Amino acid sequence: MRTRLSRAAATWLTLACTAAAISAAGAIELTTNASNPDAIEVPEQGTGSLYPSPITVNDLRGNITSVTVTLNSLTHTYPDDLEVMLLAPGGQQIRLMSDVGAGVRIDPVTLTLSDASHANVPPRSEITSGTYRPTDWIEDNYDFPGVAPADTPNQKLGSLNGDADAQNGVWKLYVADKGPGDGGVLAGGWTLSINQDLFVSCAQEGFSGRQLNLCQRICEVDQPPARLSALIRTYMRAYRSAPPCD
Numbered sequence: 001m002r003t004r005l006s007r008a009a010a011t012w013l014t015l016a017c018t019a020a021a022i023s024a025a026g027a028i029e030l031t032t033n034a035s036n037p038d039a040i041e042v043p044e045q046g047t048g049s050l051y052p053s054p055i056t057v058n059d060l061r062g063n064i065t066s067v068t069v070t071l072n073s074l075t076h077t078y079p080d081d082l083e084v085m086l087l088a089p090g091g092q093q094i095r096l097m098s099d100v101g102a103g104v105r106i107d108p109v110t111l112t113l114s115d116a117s118h119a120n121v122p123p124r125s126e127i128t129s130g131t132y133r134p135t136d137w138i139e140d141n142y143d144f145p146g147v148a149p150a151d152t153p154n155q156k157l158g159s160l161n162g163d164a165d166a167q168n169g170v171w172k173l174y175v176a177d178k179g180p181g182d183g184g185v186l187a188g189g190w191t192l193s194i195n196q197d198l199f200v201s202c203a204q205e206g207f208s209g210r211q212l213n214l215c216q217r218i219c220e221v222d223q224p225p226a227r228l229s230a231l232i233r234t235y236m237r238a239y240r241s242a243p244p245c246d
Helices: 209-219 225-239
Strands: 003-009 027-036 040-042 053-057 063-076 082-087 093-098 106-113 130-132 169-177 184-186 190-199
Touching: 027 053, 040 169, 053 190, 063 082, 063 093, 093 106, 209 225
Parallel strands: 003 027, 106 130
Antiparallel strands: 027 190, 040 184, 053 169, 063 106, 063 184, 063 190, 082 093, 082 169
């Protein structure tokens, strides 16, 4: 059984967990949301004003099960010119948007890019807010200035799945415009969501006695929410720290 944990983060990464959402037997499903809210101005031709826009993630452990990227409040007068790429800490390059939207102006929209979506970003019609899979419609392999071409171009977000090493470090969003005469802005910056499976073994933490017993009851046994909250409070009062599964 999996239980979802929630982490919220800005560029510096801030942790927020709810006691009722912590652990059950087996894997913990952990979600880390990290945002860089700084606006990216997109010129008529060239690279964005924040190039790249970074998000630093630290201290994650466990295997990635999925990654999504959200572009917050995007405007562009000719979105076909817009090129958006994610560069992961492990070097994977994922084209999130390229050659889509034709010449149909988009006013503030919020786009979530996820491999789980069955819809492409519209290639020849208006782009509206929603969830889409990363879409490089023509695959002309636009070369982002200052970025070395990847050995394996146009990877999917799913290429990050199962990787426990590529999640910590600096994630970079590159935004550029490849055509003259039109521009835009990513006014709300962007959000990175990393889902992981985290397996916790209290014995491996070196605990013994009462601490081991409490840890196992919190991290490795199904508990009703009220009981789980009480156990966590008891643990934190006794050991001045959160149990390892949060």
